[in-house]
Amino acid sequence: MKKLGDILIGENSFEEILMGNEAVVRAMIETQTKVVTSYPGSPTPEIATAIQSIPKDKRPFYFEFSVNEKVATEVAFGAALNKNLSCAFFKSVGLNVALDSFVQLGLMNIIGGMVVVIGDDPGANSSQNEQDNRNVYKMSRVTVFEPASPKEAYEYYKHAAALAVKEQTVVVLRLTTHVCHARQKILFDKYKNTTSYRTKFNPENGPYIALTTMALDMKRKAIKKFNRSIQYIKDAGLNKELNSENNQGKGIITSGLTCLSLLDVLETARYKPDVLKLGVINPLEKDGILSFLKAHDEVLVLEELDDILEIQIKAMAYDKGLATRLIGKTEDEDYVGEYTPDKVKDKLATVWPDMPGGEPEAFVSPLEVPARPAQMCPGCGHRSAFFAIKKVLEKEDITVADIGCHTLGYMPPYNVGEILMCMGASSGIASGLSLFNDKKRVVAFLGDSTFFHAGLPGLINAIFNNHNITLIIMENGTTAMTGHQDHAGNKVPIENILKGLGIESILSCDTYSQAKLTDLVKSSIQIKGISVVIARHPCMLKFTRLQRKKSGYVQKHITINQETCNKTHDCVESFGCPTFIRNPDESVDINLDLCIGDGSCRPSCPEQAIGFDKGVK
């Protein structure tokens, strides 16, 4: 068996199939990155999984999960001021949290060099939006490398690190979901750990204080530094032309995975435009782009999400008075969704109808397949919580969700959590909703990792301004949704913080004690002002996985006594554990592959028809 951790720290050159996220870790190692920080978020958490596959004593760099992306950025920045090459990585919307610090980085002389790896999520596969962070990079004047594949993710991280060290600056590696999660065979270089941790901070390397007029001088330097990266792009040949013999005067400028979608479509095209693939998307290397424009009659700028490249390229062409016809986004839908091969084919057919080939698609009416929304796992403590809490909420009461597994409470059969914005926003939104609102009670939900990430300011604000809300903290002891990363609550108990904040009504119980939880929430929502209920139960996915590894583990299941079962369907319809099977004759069975035998469903049965089996070793 090949162990990922061993593969990643191998000293000889080797070929291996790795995921984009994993290949990035090998690049960190080869470039002598010394400090790495993160807050977990899809599509990047497997970077952390790969790092943690290397035993701590063999890991050639320091790694931490910071409490949020802003702190992760700050820790990596601080370490780089000690002359360590550092890296922070996180998901697309993580940049919003990190932004206050991130925008300053370009102004600083970061003597160790710093790489920020950000996983954008076109198509919003696992995010609350598909924001195009390229909008931010322009403002921040950071150089941005955009790989199209795992192989390029590895290579471009190394370029990013080299440029960051050379210019003593920050460089971004922009990944997207299907680059992070793609797998392919990659040839990796040899590696030897040649650097040790440094503590060489010296204020004379600065200035590091950007106040008033000093900020302007720092900006002037930052512009020069940023512009110098153009030479690096040229020397490294990172923007590539893929020329065709039958281009019919047409060209396409593109980047990242969109380029691979394009190349797939061109495989069957009737003629093939030349392609200019940009490896660096900020700043744009003008000379190469202009000569590409001059060499073609018509050029399409093909980019996913916003029209960042298009606007800049059109401006370049205007300045030079070029006659090339430039085509970009024309429809609202051009700004929406991932540029899959299908989407690119449709776009090309709109721009040059005679170009895309392949067989015309015969319309086939889609089959009716029941949707399968994501849901809480069997035994999830959140399910017990929602089932219990719903009993005391009136129809007009307002429930505010936050980010995390408990967000899924908005779905039937619970329908709890009617508003969702972003990490830690629930207390603030709930506070606003509670103003001048005497009739409806406002209940906010918040996960435990999110409590530390961005939940505290909203809560403290509610105390400070005496808002009338009930906050229910859904404590499962881990950062569950992104794959069970550790969080600060395991060192800093939430209850201690709440007491320290002077909150008078703090109630807590295990969510499996459903009747007790119902009572606690009932009394809590009567209280004027802020009240908190901690609804606690360990993440059962994590817990069960750990239990299964123990010797002598007995897998129990629940059973349904078909004689006493009255087919009221409370278990399958109201409690809603995916373990229940609804038979065509309306009887209920158990999916033994799913049931973990936790029994949290038992209180839902009015006939007490749910019991346990003896278990299987």
Next chain:
Amino acid sequence: MKAYNIHITGVGGQGIGLLSQALLRGIDHAGINAIAVDTHGLAQRGGVVVSRIRCGEQIHSPLIMKKAADLVLGMEVHEALRGLDIALKKGGTLVYMDVSWQPLPVRLGVNHEVTAKDIRIACETSSATAIKVDTQIVEDSRMQNMALLGTVARHRLIPGVSKKNYDAALGDLLAGEMLRKNRAIFDEYASKRIG
């Protein structure tokens, strides 16, 4: 070898990740160029999981165009039908397990449960070959993926990839008792003893 596209689908918790990696590594052991991509994201059990593998020459993105998969592997009946609908090309092959993990609307009584019969009819309509894998002998449901892998090997569905290539892939991915147990099921289905 011209491009060959594989769409693998099922429900979170069924072991699609291992199946997909075993196929990808098997293809690589056969000396064929390949690229794959998984849908990750939410860690919950119970959501749709899709993995795609493309192999051969002239392949670029790991994503497959709609109705362009030569092979769809479905670990669950609802997802097999969905995979067939979205991805399988006319005349392609669907290998599926007759296992049902009821999705929410079925459990709520809003939709009917998909059955093997629905799949058979859909395959006839799109001139697809359907291979149903009987998994009842696999005691541990987490190893049902090996029944599917064995079936792919037995029918030599992926051009140029043989049983020994998948075997080598399993050796890359598993060790000890896990390897022994998984390989036993794989062998069973890869030989003609079953199904």
